[in-house]
Each structure stands twice: as structure tokens, then as C-alpha cells.
Amino acid sequence: MSLIITDAFADTPASSFGGFDVMSFLPLILIFAVFYFLILRPQQRKLKTHQQMLTNLRRGDRVVTNGGIIGTVSKLVSDQEVQLEIADDVKVRVMRSMISDVMSKTDPVANDDADAAQSKGTKKKSSE
Secondary structure, three states: OHHHHHHHHHOOOOOOOOOOOHHHHHHHHHHHHHHHHHHHHHHHHHHHHHHHHHHOOOOOOEEEEOOOOEEEEEEOOOOOEEEEEEEOOEEEEEEHHHEEEEEEOOOOHHHHHHHHHHHHHHHHHHHO
């Protein structure tokens, strides 16, 4: 009787990949895909928009730092540092990467000069 049982196990076919089963890795692949689309991809998008915000900083922007300090950009010192005015005649230097949000943007300086020239021209014309 033991011969019949051992013969039955001998008839089971071997895997075509030598013990590797693709279906056993399918759940891991699906978990990684869900992890990528729900966690990694939105984080990369958020990082990209934050980097873009930091590169578009200019004088006069009102910003919030990671520490919660609200100030106005008074000078762009370098690629890594920004000088903020947090009160009247109180200026601090902050790492650019520590700025978490821009509360209000200012117009570019070139546009301000053009607007000022136009407004002076219209004032002269209106006073004549």
C-alpha cells in the first residue's frame, strides 16, 4: 500500500521554471504599484512644486518659514540664503529651503518699472 502512495506523489508534474512561480510574486508587484501611485508619485510632485516655488522667490514676497516666522523677502543673498525682514528694521538670514510657503507674490521688478513709467506718463497727461 505504501508503494501506491509514493507512486501517486511521483506523478505530480514539476514546475516549468524549476521551482519559480510567477503567481507568487504577483501580490508583491501589485503592492509596489499601489505604493508608488499613492505615496511616491504625489510626494515627488509636491517636492517639484516646492522647488519651483523656491526658485521663483523675489524681493517683496511675503513668506512663511518652517518655524512659523512670517516675513518679507528683502534680499536674495545666494542660491541657499534669503534675507527676511520680520519686523521694522529686523532682518534675519534664512536658508532658502526652510521657506515653507509664499503667502503673497509681488510683480516682477521689470513690470513695476514699466507700470511706474506708464503711471507717470498718464499723470503728466492728466495734469496738462
